Amino acid sequence: MQITKDTRISAILLQYGDIADVMEVFGVKRVGRYSLRMFLAKALTVEWAAKVHRVPLDEFLNILNQAVTKKQEPTNG
Numbered sequence: 001m002q003i004t005k006d007t008r009i010s011a012i013l014l015q016y017g018d019i020a021d022v023m024e025v026f027g028v029k030r031v032g033r034y035s036l037r038m039f040l041a042k043a044l045t046v047e048w049a050a051k052v053h054r055v056p057l058d059e060f061l062n063i064l065n066q067a068v069t070k071k072q073e074p075t076n077g
Contacts (some may be wrong), residue, residue: 003064005047005057012046016068 001007001015050060 001068003046003061003068005045005061007046008042008047009044009046010042012064016071020051 003010003012018069039063041045048066049055
């Protein structure tokens with residue numbers, strides 16, 4: 001999954017829940033599955049979240065995509 005400015009926050013949390021720690025650095029908190037916040041996260045895009053939390057969009061996208069890439073790398077076992 002390539003994360004773009006139009007990617008929904010809910011999609012990131014559902015597919016890559018464990019990178020939520022990275023998102024929390026920017027003030028994007030975890031949301032519960034059936035909560036009002038999860039409902040709102042379905043409409044919230046990366047671009048809008050960056051604006052709300054006053055984070056440069058390019059920086060936000062770069063860090064999220066790095067986290068996804070790292071998560072997808074095979075682990076040496």
